[in-house]
Structures are given as C-alpha cells and as structure tokens.
Amino acid sequence: MIIELKPEASEADAKEILTQIESVKLKPLYMPGTERIVLGALGDEIVLHSLNITAHPMVENIKPILSTYKQVSREMQSHDTQVAFGQNTIGGGTFTVIAGPCAVENKEQMFESAKIIKKYGATGLRGGAFKPRTSPYSFQGLEEEGLKILQETAKEFNIPSVTEIVDANHVDMMEPYVDAFQIGARNMQNFKLLKAVGQTNKTTILKRGMSATIEEFLLAAEYIYNEGNKNIILCERGIRTYEKATRNTLDLNAVAYIKTKSHLPIIVDPSHGTGIRELVIPMSKAAIACGADGIIVEAHYNPQIALSDGQQSLDEAYFEKLMSELTPFIHASGKVLS
C-alpha cells in the first residue's frame, strides 16, 4: 500500500504510523518528498486493513500497489532514479557509454582498449574477470588477477569500471576493485546473489535474463532493492527467440515499456543484443531514440585476438564511428553524455 500523508504531517507523524506498520510485521517504507511525506507498507494487505490507518488524522489517502514489483515501480516513485557510477551519473537526462573488452586478458589489452574508448568519449570501462561460460572447457577468466588489472586501468585512464559478479561469496573481495557490479543474464534469478548485492550499497547493473519476462526482470531488481540497495541500473541485452540471423533479439519495446513502469535507469547492450559488429552502431542509435539511459558495448583494440566475443567487438575505427554517429541522436533526445 502507498500511504500519502497530508502536507502538514510531520516526521513524527510519519514515525508513529511506520511503527504501527512494523508492529504487524509489514515492511515500512519512508519516502519524504518535496510536497509531502509518502509512506509504504509491503506485505499482506489484509493485515494492513486491520490497522485502520485511514482513520489517522494525518493520512490523506491510501492506495494499493497494482504491480507485483513494488519499490522499483513508478507507482511508488514517479520521478526517475539517478545512480552514481564513479564520478558520473546514470539516469535522468544523461546518456552513458560504457565500453571495453568482454574479458580482461592482460594489462596491455586493457590499457590499449581503454585508451581508445577514452579518446572518443566513453564514460565507463567494462571488463570481465569471472566469466560464466556455457562450456566447462572454455576460458573462465583471470579472476582476482583480472580485477587488479581492471582497477589499474580504470585509475590510469580515470574512468569508472564495472565487472561481472557471479558468486555471493565474492562480494567483499570484489567491492574495492570496481565502481559497479554487473549481474549477468544467467544469474538474473540467482536470488542468493541478488540478495548479497542488495546488502551492499554498490552500483549494480542488472542484465535481463535471456528469456525473462519484463515482470520477472523488475521482480529481480526488486530483490536487490528490497535489501536496501537502490543503486540499480537495468540492462536490456536481447532475448532468445526463433530468429537466428542475429545472436539475440534486442527487445527495445522493453526499454520503452519499462520507462513507463519503473523509475530505475535502463541501458542497452547492443553487442550481445545483436552479436554482429555491423549492427552495434544502428542499434545504439535506436537505444537512445527509444529512451535508454546509456549503452554498454564491447570494444577491443584488436578484436581478432580477443579470447571471447571477437565477432561483436568494435575496433578503434568502429568505436570512433559509433561516438560520432551517436552525437546528433543524443542531441535529438535532449540528453547529455555522462
């Protein structure tokens, strides 16, 4: 339930009601706004009715939350959430370009790649140290050694970094190395991992599962949010369909739809979303156009020697072209690069 207090209600009034909510084992939420305080109560709504909260003199209005996801919905918060990513901000009028290799392979590769993306204006650096791979016989990543290289690169080029986390036990070890966690598509419903990340305050990019519905995607974000971590950035990365000409089907409908339903920022991964280098630029432009808050793309100083995903990685010439072609569309959308 969403409980709107009267404009004249004080913080003390709010606390009184929150205590009542807590007393019947519902989860209380405190959301002070510029015009009034709004409260929330999550859990069995029948219990809430027993409290007879409408009778409280400072309560103006009570309404149910219709969506199954609650705290990440626009019903609960109508304005856009902005999330810090290092020195930058994602969401609410900015457009973010995170780029870098699929996997951290060595220092030379990371430095050379970071140099390129920074040169043309990227606002974030990606690189995987723990790689969830379909086959046990594929390269699994450099692990902590990779995190060190990523950290060193990010410092050298003064660019915020993000890397994938695959294990709830890694949270403490990984946190100091990077500016943001990424939860990959395969782990979107690894609830143990979602809760662990939710208990930190770390900016987290949550990728949509490859056949997750939009509702399941937002409920996965709700798992993180419900633990207290509000620094969530959603990421559409293509869904699995019958069409095989492209690696996945990038679902930009989902971006436009989620913008109407959730206050969280959402970025797009056109590299995995298409799997084809030539499609990354047009689909990045489409991402801006439909309302995305940024993109995350694979870029490598020499894709031909990349250990994974080389066929979808941008080289320097392509990355330059991407940034140059994006510019008029960022302007058209009224956003600024951040």
Next chain:
Amino acid sequence: MIIELKPEASEADAKEILTQIESVKLKPLYMPGTERIVLGALGDEIVLHSLNITAHPMVENIKPILSTYKQVSREMQSHDTQVAFGQNTIGGGTFTVIAGPCAVENKEQMFESAKIIKKYGATGLRGGAFKPRTSPYSFQGLEEEGLKILQETAKEFNIPSVTEIVDANHVDMMEPYVDAFQIGARNMQNFKLLKAVGQTNKTTILKRGMSATIEEFLLAAEYIYNEGNKNIILCERGIRTYEKATRNTLDLNAVAYIKTKSHLPIIVDPSHGTGIRELVIPMSKAAIACGADGIIVEAHYNPQIALSDGQQSLDEAYFEKLMSELTPFIHASGKVLS
C-alpha cells in the same frame, strides 16, 4: 551467378550472352550500370558452367550469389532501391509516415482521420477494407465499399493510399482504387498471392510474418520480385515471442540487418509491433535511428469508437506529438520527410 562484363562491352554483347543463358533454361537478368553492364543467371549453376561463359571475350568476372534470395540481395544490386508511392518516394534518403485507421468504417471516420494526419505532415494514408480476422465472428471489413471510401478520402486530401489485399483474385478489382497494396503478416507465405501481386507493377508493402525468419521474409519478397514487380517495400511489424507485456516484440535488429543484406526499402509498424499507444512514439524514433525508411502507424480521430485495434491507435494529440518528436530524429539521421 553474377556476370560482370568489361566496361567496353556493348548492349549487343550482353544480348548475345543473355541468349546463351536462356538457351539452357536459366533466367537471364539484364542490369545496365553507369560503369558497365552486369548480367545475372538464376537457376542450376552446374548448367551455367556448361556454357563456359568465362571464355567470352567481353566477360570480366563471374561470381556466385551466396544468399538464398538473389534479386533482392545487395550482392545483385548494391545501391538502395527507391519506390514510388503516389507522388512520394520511399527509400534512399527519405522518411515516410503512413498513418490512418486500422479498418475503413465509414466516410466520416476516414475524412476526420485523414484531416488530422495530413495536418501534421503524414505522407501516406492507410485503411483496411478486407480485414483478415482471427475469428470468423469478428468484423471482416467493408470490402469494395471500403475501397471507394478510401479512394475518395485520398483524393480529397491529396495523399497516397495503401490497403491490404488478401486474395489473388482481387488484384484487378483493387488496383484502380489505391496507390499501393499491402500484404499482411498472415499472408507473407501465401505464394499464390505473392505471385499475383508480382505480376502487376503496383507498389507493394510486404509485412513480415509473425514468426518468419529474416531469410524467409526476403525469400517472400523474392517471389514478388521474380515475377517482375520491383516496387517492394518491406515492413517489420513485430515478431511473436514469449514476452506478453507487449503485443509483439518489434525486431529492430532485423531492420538494421536487412539494410546490410537487401537493397529494398524497409519501414516499421510500431502500432502492431507494440500494441500499446504509449510505446508508438519512442519506437517510431527508434525506427528512424536504426535505419528504417519510414513508419506505418494506426491513427484515428476517435480511437475509443474504433471497431478494431483502438488501444494502439493514436488520436490527434498523440499524432501531433509523434510528428513533433520525430522531427529532430529525422534530421539526426540526415533524411527528409517524403
């Protein structure tokens, strides 16, 4: 096979070779260019080898066509095809906005709707007279009466018109009424209909089947092209996936991909592609951004009384917003409204 002649080869040389190609029952194609004449031979390539065409003094080079579709592929023609639509042109630098009701219901509805879309700059009018409906008990359209109303409206507002054709036997009857035929998603592999339309010279919008692969889509276009009708406009209208929050999943990957593989223009239908009015504007902007040559949208002067698809139809306020928000993206893409 594609047969490139030497720059000095004459039309007579070309005819000589085409006659040889025809003599072994292959389909000969004549494609004069600015620098040289290019010929094509469709059919069993083993037969072609028996001709030993490489030995002809005016042949410079022979290469196979790798894609299963031939004449609609960029291998056969590298430059963009432009197709006339009434006084306008679709493809090759223009952006088209076709709008109108799902079904022609009566003259008032058509005149009122046309007035609105014309006012804000639409370059084409749509309206269905023969409606293929999932249930035999749903409204099936006004048939020829509807075509008359559509024609009258198009004349009154001086705007080219398009309507769906569902029956090969209707070709002659329908041709005088409209500027273009549309072949709907359900009929994309109605080969009888494709061939019948292919034998006319009428501009034809071919919609992608709801679970057609890109290859099947281009092969369906090849059916029309192979009969002689080159005035084909492809239309991406969303594919069927597991996701049900939107009516279909608009596959903009397919637009960007087809642009690399085929010389035909391609437009996008964000109304059927999303099924939700609020998503039509963002997805129209995404369509321009990823390279589409136009959009076809449902618009109605009063969607609440529409007999079909009211929930995805734009009213005047929405249509005005669409055209106004599209403008900067058309500029960003370097195209002009046509």
Next chain:
Amino acid sequence: MIIELKPEASEADAKEILTQIESVKLKPLYMPGTERIVLGALGDEIVLHSLNITAHPMVENIKPILSTYKQVSREMQSHDTQVAFGQNTIGGGTFTVIAGPCAVENKEQMFESAKIIKKYGATGLRGGAFKPRTSPYSFQGLEEEGLKILQETAKEFNIPSVTEIVDANHVDMMEPYVDAFQIGARNMQNFKLLKAVGQTNKTTILKRGMSATIEEFLLAAEYIYNEGNKNIILCERGIRTYEKATRNTLDLNAVAYIKTKSHLPIIVDPSHGTGIRELVIPMSKAAIACGADGIIVEAHYNPQIALSDGQQSLDEAYFEKLMSELTPFIHASGKVLS
C-alpha cells in the same frame, strides 16, 4: 448461446425457436441428441436477450459459450467427432497411420512407396502435388499431373489419399482426385482458403500454423466449420521455438489440451515436428500415449533420392519398425488401427 430444450420438446418446437433466432440475424444451430434437442445461436448475445427465449415453455436452460471458438468446442458438443477418410474413420477410438512421400514425383516412386506402407498396415496415403516452398527457386510440385498419379496409386493399393490444397480456386478441380484435403501450416490463416474448403463436404486435415496459438488454431477450424463442413481433422506438426537441434518443437501439450477443449479429432505429424528420422518412432509412440487419433508421417521407398524432406523420411526398414513398435502402445491406449 447454447439453448437446451426440455426432453419433451418436439422438432416443431425447435423449429419455432430457430426461426426466432434467425429473425434477429443470429446464426441458428440445430443439434438433436439422444436425450434432448440442443440449439445454438451464434452472434451478438445482446440481441439474443431481446428475444426473451428463456420464457419459451420448452426451453430448459440457456448458457453462454465461454470459448472464442464456438462450434468446434466441447461446450457445444461433448462427444468426440468421427470423420470418414475413405473407407476408414478418424477419431473416437481409432488410430490412423497416414504415410507417404513429401511430394509426388513420379509413378514409380508413388507405387513403390505405397506398396511398403500398405504392407505394414498404413491406413492412409499422403503425397503433395502443389508444394508451397519458401524459395521461388525450389521444386514446386507436379500440380494436376501429380494428383493423377496420387489417384492412380490410391486406387491400385486401395488406400484413402490426402493432398495439400493451396488455392481456393483449386477446390473443384482437386475434389475428385482425393479423399481428403490438407491445409498446410503456412495457410492456416488463409481465410479465403478456409472458407472455400468449408463450403465443400470434403474431409480436411488442418495443420497448425508454425507459431499459431491453440486458440488461433481452433478459430481457424471454426472458419471451416462455420461454412458447413464438419469433417475436420486437426493436425499438430510442431511449433517454432528457439530450440534448433530439432526442426520444430512438437507440442504434444497442445494435443492433450485440445482434447479437453474440442470435439474434433487431432493427429500428429512427427516428421515435420522433429525433422529427424531417428525421432519419428519415439514421437509417434508419444502421440498415441497423449491421446492423438493418428499420425501422418513421411515415408519413401528410397529417401536418398527424394526431392524434398529426405532427411526426415522413413525407408522400409524404419516404417516396419514404426508399425511394429506402435502396436503395443495402440493396445495400451485401448484404440484400434483404422
């Protein structure tokens, strides 16, 4: 609406009510049963209420038809429909095995193939004369010449025959040649063709579209039924999914589900449903087990030289194995081969 008359109601009473139904432009249905007469009224239910039929002394009960499909639903007819196929019967306790080549190629091929399938107990012969092919450059069938060969083969081996119809204009020409029409997956929503076949009395096998929902499938059957042809056999032939190890995903859930919702018989096509010869036998056994009324499989005396679908065609050894392994499962299901 379904209108149950009292047990004592006469045919004259029924006619009186049917006339009333017709007077308000609803479609009247007359369904005499062993215990009582049941009537139906299809169309706008509000109109029906205006008749106040409940007030008629011979009306016992009126209830709405909840499914969108009406006449093919179990709500309208609870017992299984049985459909004649030449001398055999499909549905209601029998199990049918229709087999034969994908396409009719020549007389030798048909005679040799028919000899094999007849030898091991097949109860129907298939063979395509008009082939709807994805590419305009693929073999399109022998057309009427193929129908003559099919007819000659069926007579020689005394086995009923079925062939695909692709064009509403072919109905009269094709009817004398075969015992049943087949409407292919690509034409499941070719409403013109459905209506044309519905106006005959010919047994018709209707294949599910490759991405048709069960509801759309039953509504397509309703198009045929609504024109007067009740001799419909549904056919599940696999749906299009992300899985590419098999040609299609055979949806046996749909068979079991449709058995609860419709009175029409349903058969299974494990050849197109899997695309792999080795899977045809296990999936045929699964078809019986989940309640199907028969199978339709591709069999060829020499699949290696087949012009189409050779990789999924059964040769003699495989067909013998199929029939021998099916037998205990037919017994287990309490059905008899017909």
Next chain:
Amino acid sequence: MIIELKPEASEADAKEILTQIESVKLKPLYMPGTERIVLGALGDEIVLHSLNITAHPMVENIKPILSTYKQVSREMQSHDTQVAFGQNTIGGGTFTVIAGPCAVENKEQMFESAKIIKKYGATGLRGGAFKPRTSPYSFQGLEEEGLKILQETAKEFNIPSVTEIVDANHVDMMEPYVDAFQIGARNMQNFKLLKAVGQTNKTTILKRGMSATIEEFLLAAEYIYNEGNKNIILCERGIRTYEKATRNTLDLNAVAYIKTKSHLPIIVDPSHGTGIRELVIPMSKAAIACGADGIIVEAHYNPQIALSDGQQSLDEAYFEKLMSELTPFIHASGKVLS
C-alpha cells in the same frame, strides 16, 4: 579424443598412456570395458597430437569427440548410465515415479501426501525446502526445518527423497538430509552451484533451464560430471515459448533427441511442463512412450490448501488414476517400475 586400446592391452599399458596425457596438462579419463580399455583425453587436441599416441603399440584407434559436451556424450560411453536413488535405480530399463508437494509446509502435509503416493506405487518423494521464487514477497520455504520434515517423512515411508539446492554453500549442510539434490531450471547455468554439487557424489537431478538449448543443457551436466560426480539425472520440465494456454511447452522431442546423444538418464516433469492438472496424466504417458526414464510430479493430499502450485498438483484420486493408467504404457515400453 577417445583412445581405444587393443584388447590385449593391460592396465599397466593404460596407466602409461594416461601419465603421458597428464604430462601435457590434458584431463585423462580411464574407462575399462568388458572387451577392451578405452581412454579419454580432454583439452586442446593439438597438444595431444604432439604426444604421437598412435605410435604406442597398444593403441588401436584414436578419434575426436565431435560434440561440445564430451563425458556425458554417447561418443564417450555408448551404454546407458544407471544412477542409484536410495534403494532404487534410475535409467537403463527402469521407470521412476517421483511425487510429492511443491514445497514442504509442515509434517502433516508431508505425511499425508507421502502416504498417498506410496500407496499407489511412487518410487521417490519430492518436496522443496528452499524455494527460488520470482517475487521476494512470495513464500520462500521452511529451509533447514523443511529438510528435517522431509527426512522424517522419507524414513517413515521408506522412500528415497529429493529436494532442491539453491546455494553452493549449502552442500555440506543438506547432504545428510536427502537421497538426491535437484538443481532447478533457474540455476541450470549457476556454474558455481554445478561445480559444488559436482564435487560431491550425491545423485543430482538437473532440470533444463526454461530457455536452455539441448546443447547448453548437456554442457551444464558436463560441468557436474567434469568435477567427478557421475550420478546425474537430466530432467525436461518444459520450455518457454509463445504459447500461453499451457504454463510451458513440454519438449518431448528433447527427451528422444537426448537419448540418442547422451548416456545419462532423463526424466520428465509434466506438472511444470503443463501447469494444468488435467494434462499431467496424458503427458506422463507420452513421457514413457518417447523413452523417458521416469517422471517427477507434484502431488498433495489437498491441493486446495497448497502454498504454491496448487493448480497443477494431483490429489489422491488423480494420483491413483495416474499410476493405473501408466501401467500398460510401462509394460508397452518394456520397462519396470523402480
């Protein structure tokens, strides 16, 4: 690579070659058979060639493993694997019926449900203590308390038990409570969990991910097998498709296909595979018929009060009917209940 030794080769010969394989950092596999010893070498095949193993006098033949999965493929082991499940055996001629509630709720529920399933012949008991739920606000299971109830029930009714494991850290805690682990669809690519379970010797039922390809499914099994745990039972539980009449689309093609590609046993979950109680019996019969080694179904003494999945749970009458209708199909398939 698969290395077949000569029939006369001794264990000492085998060890000599395995030592060579290990010396170049390949994974050596020792597979003694009744006629001869077969060895395997997993890893970079180029390295293997450098060993020149064909030159060894006791090597008869070397061949590559063509599938991406190696140890679980029939290329590596042609005979069926049999896996112990408590006192029973799954695979290789037996048919297993595992039944029980979705979630362990309390002792009465488990005892009453176990009594019913045991009465009619079930050979395994299921019950979830850790429930991965789409929403953070849904019932998440009784956790260790639930495991205790499950263990007590299994002992009381002398029936082996299986429960879902969701966290790699739970392995040691959970192992004593149950006869088998289940890895759920959402965790099929939780590689951390797969490896943890692979390091035990516990029988493990691995469910297919809801949009996993067959290849990804077998590679997930390879992750477990590669750690040393060979006691793996695959489970097909329905895939996500566009069809919404059923909860999932049960992919029995996959069962028949996997039987040709892998030596591991595979069972079917018709409860999640259909989501509809009425379809569980026909699809269980189809499972046997297409070659499955068992089924796992939801059964509850009173589905109306179940906290989850009540609509697909069988009550006593349905469970009796299931076992009675299965019997002739188990006979038809030549298997025995175990």
